[in-house]
Amino acid sequence: MATTRNAPCGLCVALDAPDLATAEAWAAAVAPSAGLLKVGLELFSAEGAPAVRRIAAHRPVFLDLKLHDIPNTVAGAIRSLAPLGAAWITIHAAGGAAMVAAAREAAEKAGGANRPRILAVTVLTSIDAATLSDIGVAGGTMQQVLRLGRLAVAAGADGLVCSPREVSALRDALGEGPALVVPGIRPVGSVADDQARTATPEAMAAAGATWVVVGRPITKAADPGAAAQGIATALGW
Numbered sequence: 001m002a003t004t005r006n007a008p009c010g011l012c013v014a015l016d017a018p019d020l021a022t023a024e025a026w027a028a029a030v031a032p033s034a035g036l037l038k039v040g041l042e043l044f045s046a047e048g049a050p051a052v053r054r055i056a057a058h059r060p061v062f063l064d065l066k067l068h069d070i071p072n073t074v075a076g077a078i079r080s081l082a083p084l085g086a087a088w089i090t091i092h093a094a095g096g097a098a099m100v101a102a103a104r105e106a107a108e109k110a111g112g113a114n115r116p117r118i119l120a121v122t123v124l125t126s127i128d129a130a131t132l133s134d135i136g137v138a139g140g141t142m143q144q145v146l147r148l149g150r151l152a153v154a155a156g157a158d159g160l161v162c163s164p165r166e167v168s169a170l171r172d173a174l175g176e177g178p179a180l181v182v183p184g185i186r187p188v189g190s191v192a193d194d195q196a197r198t199a200t201p202e203a204m205a206a207a208g209a210t211w212v213v214v215g216r217p218i219t220k221a222a223d224p225g226a227a228a229q230g231i232a233t234a235l236g237w
């Protein structure tokens with residue numbers, strides 16, 4: 001049964017922009033309300049490493065490249081990315097325990113005490129039960145998220161990315177240790193876009209999320225700074 005938790009939940013704003021100028025304007029607007037800023041595949045592919053350094057001047061960076069390859073290759077990518085100074089880097093839990101362990105070890109060797117934290121993505125928030133079945137995963141979303149979550153944390157992940165629907169179950173299964181980072185957040189009245197498993201920011205704070213990740217409801221708003229502030233207020237900041 002879901003319990004209400006009191007640990008703080010912060011706002012991470014996804015800066016999914018095609019160029020650094022746009023991302024930096026959003027970063028400046030939302031910085032008063034955001035604890036993390038996410039540099040993802042779109043921005044990193046367009047602007048590369050300088051994007052991480054520039055965005056980090058506003059707030060700590062969550063570098064979301066969702067690495068998924070053989071352990072040696074993922075370890076090499078973490079070694080190359082660590083000097084950029086991101087606070088968090090994503091990998092896919094589906095890469096298996098050896099890949100997660102290699103990512104963690106590479107982060108420790110490259111970063112020391114200031115190493116990037118490793119976040120393992122469980123099942124993407126855009127994936128519904130039918131899509132999971134199409135790709136050959138039987139047993140349903142919750143079972144797969146719990147399986148991958150346990151595997152990744154046991155192999156050394158510092159936290160997990162999951163959808164709103166699995167936050168309570170992961171907290172019950174794994175305790176307060178791992179960070180739970182939750183995209184697919186939609187304030188009341190906003191559209192779901194391509195997200196299949198969504199919830200409000202308030203519900204996620206109560207369920208035990210560490211960070212909620214919000215992109216388009218903020219970046220497509222007429223006033224991104226005000227939209228971010230509204231969500232931070234809903235989270236209790």
Ligand SMILES: O=C(O)c1cc(=O)[nH]c(=O)n1[C@@H]1O[C@H](COP(=O)(O)O)[C@@H](O)[C@H]1O
Pocket residue numbers: 014016038040064090121123124125126161162183184185193195213214215216217
């Ligand atoms: O790792 C992520 O951040 C992520 C994982 C996931 O399962 N689903 C998901 O939406 N995301 C990211 O979270 C952000 C959500 O953006 P919006 O749907 O615009 O709020 C995007 O940058 C996605 O890349």
